[in-house]
Amino acid sequence: MLAPHFQVPESRWSNSACLGYAILGAQRLGYSQNQIKELVRAVYSEFDLTSIAEATVVYELSPY
Secondary structure (H helix, E strand, O other): OOOOOOOOOOOOOOHHHHHHHHHHHHHHOOOOHHHHHHHHHHHHHHHHHOOHHHHHHHHHHOOO
16 A cells, blocks of 8 residues: 655655656556556656656647
């Protein structure tokens, strides 16, 4: 079981938290362990290629 919900200031970025959100979302959608592993690897590789500001723009301009 996960720890109780708590909020951290938005300014505290964490790659681990980002990957955790991706894993939780993928699990909720019924992704297989292999699909989740591929997703995590793909997201993880973007940490070195894309800044937080750039990723924010991608999200904000996306239809999601």
